[in-house]
Amino acid sequence: MDYRRGVTETVEVLFRGDIPPAYAHPGDAGADLVSTDDVVLAPGERATVGTGAAIALPDGYVAFVVPRSGLAAKHGITIVNSPGTVDAGYRGEIRVTLLNTDARESYTIGAGDRIAQLIVMPVSRARFIPVERLPGSDRGEGGFGSTGYSTRGGTS
Helix, strand or coil, X not given: CCCCCCCCCCCEEEECCCCCCECCCCCCCCEEEECCCCEEECCCCEEEEECCEEEXXXXXXXXXXECCHHHHHHHCEEECCCCEEECCCCCCCCEEEEEECCCCCCEXXXXXXXXXXXXXXXXXXXXXXXXXXXCCCCCCCCCCCCCCCCCCCCCC
């Protein structure tokens, strides 16, 4: 199977440890990031965990650090600032701030465990233009709960 099919950009990676960021399967959007630290997260506790990876993104690209769905669903482990943004000019180690949302159980992370995913994508840069008034839209200024729909069958 050709794992390079669909690759559009090369990202240089400097890493300490045994496992660089890698896609587990063809077609995956996120490359796995692994821990270089041994950490025990008590219920409700958060910790910043090293991945040992530093990357050089091409100009016009960004990387987002996102939670692993299995860790979230099975153990309540998520990322506090999700998605974490890695700008093209950043060259330091990618660290992940994990949070144990479980109220009862501690969770142990070992060096080499997959803890997050890295999604690399092109990014547009906006040109912000000061104006006196914004053009209208169907939504207008409606924010949280403004659609009036709820997944529980009522209105919000």
